[in-house]
Amino acid sequence: MSQYVLELKGITKIFPGVKALNRVQFQLKPGEVHALMGENGAGKSTFIKVITGVHKAEEGEMFLNGTKVDFKGPRDAQAAGIAAVYQHPTSYPDLTVTENIFMNHEIKKNGLIRWKEMNHEAKKLLDQLDADFKPTAEMGSLSVAQQQMVEIAKALSTQAKIVILDEPTAALTANESEKLYRIVDKLRDDGVSIIFISHRFEDMYRLATRVTVFRDSQYIGTYKVDEITNAELIKQMVGREITDLFPKPDVTVGAEVLKIENFSRTGYYKNVSLHVRAGEIVGLTGLVGAGRTEVVESVCGITKADSGKVYLNGSEIRIKNPTDAKNLGIVLLPEDRQKAGLILEWGLGRNVTLPILRKFVKNGMINENEERSLSKRLLEEVDTKAVTIFDPASSLSGGNQQKVVVAKALAQDNMKVVIMDEPTKGVDVGAKAEIYAIMGELAKQGFAIIMISSEMPEILGMSDRIYVMCNGSVTGELKRDEATQEKILEYAMEKNAKEKRTVNKEGVN
Amino acid sequence: MEKKSVWKKITSSRETSLVIVLLVLVALISIKNPSFLGMQNILEILKNNSVIMIMALGMLCVLLIGGIDISITSSLAFAGMTVGMLFKNGVIHSTLLGFVIAMAIGAVCGLVTGLIIAKGNVTPIIATMGFMYIYRGFAYLVANSQWAGADALGDFKNFALESYLGLGFLNNVLFIVLICYIVFFVILKWTKFGRNIYAVGSNAEAAQISGINVARVKLSVYTMMGFLAGLCGALAVTIYASAQPNMQQGKEMDVIAACVIGGVSMNGGRGSVGGALLGALILSVIAKALPLVGIDALAQNTVKGFIIIVVIVLNVVTQRMMDKSNLERREM
Amino acid sequence: MAGKSGRTIEATPQDVWKKRIFSWEGMLVVLFLFINIFCRCISPNYTVANVLREMPKYLSEIFLLLPMAYILMLGEIDISVGSTVCLAATVACMATNANVPFVGVILITILTGAVCGMVNGFILLKFPELPSMIVTLGTQIVFRGIAEIMLGSGGSVSVTNTAGFRALSGEIGPFPYVFFLVLICGAIFVVLSVKTTFGRSLYAIGSNSRTSFYSGIKVGKIRFLVFTLMGTFAGIAALFLTSELYGANTTTGNGFEMDAIAMAVFGGISTAGGKGKMIGGLISAFIIVCLRIGLGQINMNPQVVLIILGALLICAVLIPNISAGLGLKKRKKI
Known part of the structure; x- marks a missing residue:
């Protein structure tokens, strides 16, 4: 019997024109949480798909509990007790939670599906995860965090012994992440081995005992989490040292350029007032879903605010559509750059x-x-x-x-105001520094910059001033020198106690 | 609390609102013209629209996987015409054999269409547009400038007049419609294959990852659609007691319209057997009712098209209102 | 800017002739020549003069192809054009029979088409959630329905005073007027699509309408405009169709929308939007017209011609897909 539940050796995967994986190896011990880290494009996701049988490797071997296995498709991997929760929830928005959980391993009798039993089983799984929604709810009406929970329930329903989590916290708030951590702890205590992919170092420190690093499709090394420093790990991931991640230049802040007054839109944000001056970088932060993106989208004419005023260089302006914003020199760099920023x-x-x-x-x-x-x-x-x-x-x-x-x-x-929505989301460490440098340069040139971000280091490192939003309102404003992680979190969670699960219908249809 | 949510479920369900629309329509018409509600009249309406009703089931599945099929009435004509000519030329005499041949032809047509779409990655609208020409052409070639009339069809045409399948109570054609609806209801609700259809339409990529053979599901759905079109080819021949190469031309749009009115989404993943049935019923009641309430038969299509547009627009408007009220309920 | 590495990026386009010839459009040109040679071989009557004489019968559909190509580039579809042609042709005949001066007839006909297009465009503008397929499915039934009401129980109308329409089908030398008009419109549509901001917007919206909207392109307005254009050209097509048939009935224009879409797709314009070239659509239109003339001359069963066209349409999309799939497998082996 091998000491590893899962072992991969010399895995090579070639896509037309690119070697996505080049002789990589990996070992997973029973009952451990093993982090897999690396920059975007390092081959982590492809590697996961090789394990789950979605892709077939050109070379290499895979052992499960010491026995060699050869998966022909996702079904084989499922049967062998491997389940994956992918980065983009791979759910069926039109179907119920129960169906999402039991898709392709339905409970049947005489060839017919037993809905009652399935709903019952789903309820049990959801209770196990402390979920606050019904198994008959429609998947598309759930929040991202809730959908993630369904995905985990799905993994559990297959009695998986190995669970792979691909960037599960990427779209979660701090609270929700904590809940996920507890679920992962529980799974581990139940004897499940877990592979955890994440960009967030917090995740790794909180959960993992060992970490494996990939870079440029290659295996770099495996380390014990408590034996490797943050800087060392970054160096392994990027391949070079990054000295100054946040090159914030000293800029003399000029006159007020953009001012928003009592901005409201039913269901999205309420009485938001903020302003930004020339050469200033204003951070706009808060939990995901606090209404940050919605506010700036209304400023740029993508959606319409119900009430409130916008001033540019002191005079009131009216923006009815993105063309108006463009003509006035207000430019938005959208969060989803692949779907809204570029034509790929x-x-x-x-x-x-x-x-x-x-x-x-x-x-x-x-x-x-x-x-x-x-x-x-x-x-x-x-x-x-x-x-x-x-x-x-x-x-x-x-x-x-x-x-x-x-x-x-x-x-x-004619650009005067630059609004960057999550400018470094999905950007790897190396390129992040370059984006920050560009941002600093823009400030130096006198542009007024609003940066929306959920990443605390980037907010603290780049902003002159910080607005914190919570549940549709601005709950706090902090100057650069008075801002700390704790203060921001406090503002961001201010109303959290009262926060109710409300279905966000946006994006469902 | 529980009771309230059940009530809410009923009122918010698409099917219920369609039932209400249907009932209101029937009520209005029967006030104006009491003969409308006669058993005979209703059975007649159902029989005359059985082809649309059956094909709506196949189209439901096709739309559920996010596809579309506009070649169905062409394969219908191809199958129906073939059977008609076989009877005319005295090659076959058995009604059952006629049906089997028609269904086989339809299934093969559907299979070929499905292969091109699922394996050749041709977009459904283009592939089925091509086959619309091709199968219709085949129907004309089979006909060879002839058509099969009542006298040529022999016993076959009596099938639609008799009711031996329905044990003397239910007309044969309606019996087949009933069976089709039961079968499809069971398939879509209680079988793995049925749920896989929903899964593929809702998120094909996810379906692939969870080990569903997406190409095979697509292939099966188009084959099923073809099979039903073939069946309807035979049915159309017996109902109208004639086989012509241009039969049911353009009716594919009625089938799609029935589904759309019934709330089947053209983006895939959403729709139900009940919805398809109600959509088809509403369309056929309207068609039959217009002359009864004194609207010129000439205006039938205009009214039909207008209703389709109104229904889809209403759909959007109610969705927007629902979204808005959801947003207003959000606490801030 | 900070962190500059002095890297330069190439900005001169490489004009490779090989690439042009092996493009879809290049292949269409070859096919066009081949089809003409083929037709000449099978039919002794396939001469330039004869082809030009027979061409007007088919040319009216090219008027539909032009804006249909734009609609497909946008990622939309319009299946109501056949009905629009029917309605416009009916209006044209009735207006002529009501002794409206011919200039008036022309205007009314084109206006009818334009209004139909505007109706589509307006619904899509106000309810962007709706797919154009469903909207135009509805209006398809309505437009033809209106024509049916106008035509009455007889279901058809003939033009009593054919003078105007006969003038419209006149010729300059061996070339019919409509031939020039098609070429001029074709040229304008080609230039608009490749050289202007309007054309670029079409491709942008078809590729990614959200990015286009965020970038300040007036997505709704352009969509409305293109659908109106479609209707307008359906009106023009109806005029020339009437000048061939001198009448209209309830089946006039039946299947025209499919023909126009088929021509565009065969020309390499994908229904998914954002892809293909107008010139490809034009060449493919002439290929289909020539093929129809040639096969018509040898009295081939028109249904067989339709089968051939259907098969061509499917192959036009299938073959590139298959060869791409094979290419992928080949490369995988290396």
Whole structure:
């Protein structure tokens, strides 16, 4: 009998044109929580999919309790007691919780599904996880955290002995993460072995005993969590040392540029007032769902506020649609850059010039030479890692995609206010520093910057001033020198005690 | 508390509101024209719309997986015409054999369509548009500039007039409709295959990951659709006692419309057998009722199209109102 | 800017002829030549003069192809155009029979089409949640329904005074007017799609409407505009159709929407939106027209012609998919 429940050796996986995994190895001890870390594109997700039989490795061997196994598909892995909770909840929004849990291993009798028993079993599993919703609820009406819980229940329902969690805390609030930690603890105590992928160091320190690092599709090493320092770990992940993650420049803050007064939109935010000055970086933070994104989206004309006023350089403005915002020089870098910031199948150049095409029009036609030279200049200015401006945006990493979005903003030469919504989400450590540098540079050039972020270090490291939102209202404002993690959390949770589960219908249809 | 939520469930359910619409329609019409509610009349309406009602079941499944099939009336014509010509030329005489052949042809048509869509990754609208031409062409080729009339069909045409399958109580055609609805209700509600159909439409990627063979589900659904179209080909021949290559042309839109009125989402994952039935019933009641309430038969299509638009717009409006009231309830 | 590595990014497009020839459009040109040679071989009557004489019969559908290509680029679909043609043709015939001057007839017909397009566009503008497939399914039934009401129990109308329509189907030398008009409109549509901000917006919306909206492109307005354009051209198509048929009935324009979509898809314009070129759609339209003329000349059963067209349509999408799939497998082996 092997000392490992799961062992992989020399796994190589090739996708057309790329080696996604290059002879990597991995060992999982029984009953341990093992963190798997690495930058985006290091091959973690592909590796998980090899374990769960979604992808088939070209080379390498996999052992389960010492016996060699060869999964032909996800079903084999499921049968062998391996279950995965993926990064993007792989749920069926139109179906009930019960169905999501038992999809493809329904309880049947004579070929017919036993709904009563299934609902009953689902209820038991949900109770085990302290879930606060019914098994008959529709999946699409649940919050992300609740959906995650369903996914875990799904893993439990297969009697899995090995559970893989792929970035489970990415979309969770601090409270919800804590709840997840407790669930993971409980699973471990029940003898389940867990592989845990996360970008958050807190997760790793809280849960894992060992950590394995991948970099550039290769295995770097496995370490005991209490024997490796944070800096050392980052170095292993990035491959070099990062000296100054937050290069915040000293900028003399100028006059007030944008001011929002008593902004309200039913169900999203209420009486929000904030302002930002030239050269200032204002952090806007709070738990996910506090209404931060919703406020700035209304400022930019994507949605309409019910009441409230917006002032630009002291005079009141009315923004009815994104075109108005664009013409006034208010630019939003959306959170979901793949779906709202870029056209992935387009070349970088065309992405950059999308909002300002009119500038190149001569005699009714686009002057493409001018267009190309401008996008080339801007893409070089933000130091995009690309070969030509015709490379499709989909071919870039998250960090470089974000740089293209920045270049797209810079193309709008009337820009006064830059609103960055989670600018480093899905961006790996190396590229993060570069994004911060660009942000600092923008502040130096006198732009007014609003940065929405859930990441505490980035809020504390980059902001001149911080607004904290909770449940649709601004609950606190902190200056750079008075801000601490504790204070921010206090404001962010202010109304948390009263917080009720309300179904957020947005995005369901 | 429990009671209230049950009540809420009933009023908020799509099917209930459709039942109400149907009842109101029937009530209005029968006030104006009492003969409408006669047993004979109702059975006649059902029989004349049985083809649409049966195909709505197949279309329901197709829409559930996020697809669409506009080739169905072409395969219907191909199957129906073939059977018609076989009877006409005296090749077959058995009614049962006629049905089997029609269903087999339909199933093969559906299988081919499904293969192109599931294995060849051709978008459903394009693939079925191509097959709409092709199968209709086949129907014309089989017909060879002829058609099969009542005298050529022999015993086959009597099938729709008799009721031996329904043990003398229920017309044969309606009996088949009933069986189809029971079978599909069971499949979609209580079998793994049925739930896999919902899963594929709701999130195909997730379905793939949880080990569902998405391509096979798609293939089966289109084959099933074809099978039903074939069945309807035979039914149409016996109901109208004639087989013509242009039969039921354009009716695929009625089938889709029935599903859409019945609340089946064109994005996949949402819809029910009950909804499809109610949608088909509402459409057929309207078609039958217009002349009864004094609206010129010529205006039938206009009214039908108008109702489709009103229903889908109302859908959006109620959804928006529901979202809004949800938002207003949020505590801040 | 900070952290600059001095990296340069290439910005000159590489104009590779090989790439152009092996593109879908290049293949269509080859196919166009091939089809013409093929038709010449099977039919001794397939001469330039004859082809031009027969062409107007088929050309009216090309008017539908042009804006339909735009609609597909947007990622939308319009299946109501056949009915719009029917309604507009009915209006044209009735207006002529009511002794409206011919210029008036032209205006009323085009306006009828435009209004139909606007109705579609308006519903989609006000209710962006609705897929265009369902909306135009509804209006398809309504538009033809209105024509049915207008046509009355007879179900058809003939033009009594054909002078105006006959003038419309006139010729300059061997070329019919409509041929020039199609070419001019085609050229305008090609240029609009590749050289203007409007064209770029079409592709942007079709590829990712959310990004386009966030980038300040007026998504709703452009969608409304394109659907109105579609209706307007359906009106124009109805005019030329009437000048061929001198009448209209309840089945006029039946299946035109499918033909137009088929031409566009065969030309490489994907129904998923954001892909394909207008020029490809145009070439494919002429391929189909030539094929129809050629096969018509040898008296091929029109149903067989439809079977061939259906098969071509499926193959046009299937073959690239299969070859892409094979290419993937091949590369995997390395």
